[in-house]
Amino acid sequence: MVFCIRLFNAVQKGLGVEVWMVAMAPYPPLVALLARRWRAGVRYGLLAVLVMLALMPFALVGMEWEWLPWTIGAGVLVALPARVSWPLLGVVLAGTAVAGLMDGDPIGVWVWRPLAVATDALIVFSLHTISRMVMDLHAARDELATLETFRERLRMDAELRGTVGTGLRSIAGRLAAAAGAPPEDARAEVREATETARRTLAEVRSMASGYRAAGGRRAAPPVRSPRFVRVILVVVVLIQAVRAVVNVFLLAGDPRWLFLLVPLLAVAVPLLLSRPGRGRLIVLGLLVVPVAWPGSYVANVLGVVEGLWGLFVGAVLVRVRPPRSWAIAAAVLALVAVLSVTPPPVSPPAGVVAELLSTMILAWLFYSLSRLADLVVLLERTRHELAAAAVAAERVRIGRDLHDVLGFSLSAVALRGELALRLLDRDPVRAATELAALVPVLEKAEAELGSIAGGRVRLELSREVGAAVEVLEAAGVTVQAEVAAGPPPEETGTALAAVLREGVTNVLRHSRARTCSITVTGADGAVRLRIVDDGAGAPPGPGAGGVGLESLAARAAGRLSAGPRPEGGFEVVAEFPSEPAGLGGDADGVDPVAGAELAGR
Structure with missing residues (x-):
């Protein structure tokens, strides 16, 4: 669309086909830069080719093409790091202004060139950046969930080791102290080990229930629209307002109109940038549409407000549902064509088309940046919600395995400990055997505790059958x-x-x-x-x-x-x-x- 505007301007000036063919030469390397992520060497090479081709029209027609190095500005922003690209964009804008002075541009054209370069470069860069951000967020939507799940595993592992692990170590210590101790001391140690096993089992069940509770989910943090989108919209809207003021001041011949237009712009610009609701859109439309047409019949200078129509159409497309939004957009575009031919002077057909395209580009920019920024917010919020859901699922999984795996081991310790207590007086040898059999059970429970938060628990059926027989027999x-x-x-x-x-x-x-x-x-x-x-x-x-x-x-x-x-x-x-x-x-x-x-x- 930007190229077509340049093309129709060339047609108005009577330039030949070979001129606009040469002038479109920098577009392919710019499209290549935008198409994919290249390594640094390729990016710099494409940028160098783009700059060389963008300067080529000078060899044919000098400045007659209405040369605008916006492709260089866009290429610099896309290909280079921010710390380098933004200063270089300033250099491009300054070079554009210097070239206009050297060519003897009228003051209005001289001001228009760098503003147009900045607008076109920012349009391409911002849409490319925000769309790439959307793709990156979509591709990485599960990464945050993976990271948060890993963090939750570490946190819960520490929590389990600090509670359940402490209980298991205490039981093991009590049983070790009971071995070889006098009968009374051994009885006290075994009793305390058994009670600790039951308390730890109760803690396991309580923790498992708490982990599985619905309250484990955390609310996603608030997400704001990307800051650079707001900055780009502010800059583009201000550029259009500045162009209107400059046109009145330099071209109208009567700067007193600024007393009307400056307050109007001072109200319209905040309305555009405040994500207007339907009521504000109506106020904005009443400010910018009638003033330009039919207001231009009263004074031709009022037509400069037309520069905000594209942004108004974009705001309508964002805030009003189809088909009403399309009807309003079509009506405004029709008014653009009418304003180009009435009142005089009448623009040629190529000029009318160029004006329509310019309005459509601004509408597309405002609409696309707004909708894509909303999509970024939605995707970022979705990433946090997926992370919260993954953490909740991990808590459910750990609670589930904590109950199913450790519950059995602790029940076995409690039951066999009680059996050993009953046997201490009647059959000390068998009691010692029961106590010795608890050592591998505790060791296995500690190993299972580490595997629960760490990832995968594996159980061997033959061993579990033997363990089940022993526990049931211990219970009589x-x-x-x-x-x-x-x-x-x-x-x-x-x-x-x-x-x-x-x-x-x-x-x-x-x-x-x-x-x-x-x-x-x-x-x-x-x-x-x-x-x-x-x-x-x-x-x-x-x-x-x-x-x-x-x-x-x-x-x-x-x-x-x-x-x-x-x-x-x-x-x-x-x-x-x-x-x-x-x-x-x-x-x-x-x-x-x-x-x-x-x-x-």
């Missing part, structure tokens, strides 16, 4: 366990182990079972876990205490049934594919989970 439950399937894949094994832990914990907490059977079988591409007890209580659902067995199954794309048996007791049956297909849905609705991965990402 007769256990029959059978594993009739080969070692499943890691994801499936972790899923089965997690369900086994939750199921056994439910047996201990919510039933009065005296017998329990655990069987693992494999057939038809699936691995099946069956837990049957003769208790009366039912395990909790997904929202009670933990995330529930159904959640554990859904997280690994498995199937689960749980309920009372007709002949009495309770049965849990879980089935998982022996070869997981990949991502399964998260039952909590917050995160896709790979296979049986307990730890989310």
Whole structure:
């Protein structure tokens, strides 16, 4: 559009085709600069070619082309760092003014040239920059979420180690002190270790519940429109106002009109820059449209206000919905054409088209910068919302794994500690065996604690079956366990182990079972876990205490049934594919989970 304005001006002057063909030579390297991110050497090379081609018309027609080095200004702003580009833009503007003086431009034309160069260069640079910002924000929309999730993991890891880790270390210390101590001292140490295990278990459940609470989400911080967009709009609007004042002062022959136009511009400019609502738009339209036409019939000088019409059209397109906005824009553009032919002097057709294009460029600038700036704000706010959602999901994931993984270990420590207390007097040897068996349980719990916040928890099914048998027997439950399937894949094994832990914990907490059977079988591409007890209580659902067995199954794309048996007791049956297909849905609705991965990402 900018080139077309130069073209129609050339047609008015009667310049040949070869002139405007040469004059359009700097456009391809400028388009290349805008098209992609080049490395520094390529950018500088394209800029050098652009400058050389922009100076070429001098060899043919001197200044007859209405030479405006706006392509150089735009290329400098796009290709060079800000600390260099803005001073160089000042040099370009000063060079334009000097060239006009050397060519003997009339004062009005001499003032117009650098203002036009600045306007066109800022238009291209600002639209290029804001659109690139939108693309960058869109491409990096998940980066903030990743960073905030990592920070949340570090924070929660420190929190868990400071609370749960302290409890585990205290239990280990008490049990170590009990070994070899006199009976009374050993009893006191074991009792305190058992109580600490129960307190830590209560803390784990409380923390897990708190992590999963909806209040874990944080509000996104307020986001403001990019500052440089506001600056560019201010500069462009002020340039149009200054051009109007200069035209009146230098060309009208009667500067007294400034007493009317300066107050008008002083009201119109703030209205344009204040993101006007519909009422303000009406006031702005009544200020700038009738004054230029039909006001120019009263005095031709009033037509200078037409320079703000393009900005007014842009504000209408931003603030008024179609089709009304398009109707207003079409009406204003029609008035531009009318103003070019009435009142006299009448502009030639090429001049009318150039004036229409100039109005459309200003409207496009105002509309595009405003809408793209709003899009930047929306994308930035979305990035923060995604980050807040990711942090909330991570808290849910950690709370879930904290309950499902450590809850079992701490329950085992508490139960076997109580068993050791009962055996200290009757069977000291077996009591010592029970206490010694707690050491690897605690070591494993500490390792699992580190893996919960760190990323991925992996459980081995065969070990978990043995641990479940030991814990149930320590609680006085007769256990029959059978594993009739080969070692499943890691994801499936972790899923089965997690369900086994939750199921056994439910047996201990919510039933009065005296017998329990655990069987693992494999057939038809699936691995099946069956837990049957003769208790009366039912395990909790997904929202009670933990995330529930159904959640554990859904997280690994498995199937689960749980309920009372007709002949009495309770049965849990879980089935998982022996070869997981990949991502399964998260039952909590917050995160896709790979296979049986307990730890989310």
